Amino acid sequence: MKGTLKVIIVIAVILLVLGGLYGSTYNTLVTRSEQVDAQWAIVESSLQRRFDLIPNLVESVKGAMAQEQEVFGRIADARARMAGAGTVDERVAASNELESALGRLLVVMENYPQLQSIGTVNRLMDELAGTENRINVERNRYNEAVRTYNLAIKTFPRNLFAGMMGFETRHYFEAAEGAQEAPRVNF
Incomplete structure (x- = not known):
């Protein structure tokens, strides 16, 4: 009887420790996942600000320079893809396209110094x-935040529970392919 009671107590302690570890792991991973989501919301807010500024800048530049329609078309297309993007990966890709098109516009503006003398363009460029x-x-x-989260779900002992709990690695926000090269505009 005493031996059976000791076995039951040992099993109960082991179950309590495993339950505590499981609960602690779950809470940590939920917290880290929420941190990633919150940080992504801040990135999206900044992307939205850019998205909102670009039409004003484009219209100001268009008024001074109608012959660069290709650049404006690329910006419009990139904005449309950004607006239609649903997933984080789609938003990242659309943001990278928009950034590339915007880079081309900046190069165009450098080639037209008279644009820099327009007050509205200057103010919008600063913004x-x-x-x-x-x-x-x-x-x-x-x-x-993604790195911290991914490390949390990949390291022992959390990695034992993370998959069972449905936590998966998140993707980093990476530069668009070819971003290391400055955009070129030929006239």
Whole structure:
């Protein structure tokens, strides 16, 4: 009888420890997952600010320079893809396309110094530059949150429970292919 009671107590302690570890792991992973989601919301907010600024900038530049329709068309197409993107990966790809098209516009503007003398264009360019900086900072913070989360679900002992709980690795916000090269505009 005493031996049976000891076995029951040992089993109960083991179950309590495993239950506590499972609960603690779950709570940690939920917290980290929410941090990733919250940081992505901040990135999306910055992307939305860029999305909202671009039409004003494009219209201001169009008024001074109607012959660069290809650049404006690419920006419009990229904005449309951004608006229609549903998943995080689609939003990242659309954002990268928009960033590339915007880079081409900036090169065009550098080739037309008279545009820089237009006050509206200057103000919008300053706002856009500030927004681009914010986007970069928030992307970095998002990637750090993803790194922390991914490490949490891949390290022992959490990795034993993460798959059973439905937690999967998240994707980093990566630069678009070819982003290391400056855009070229030929006239």
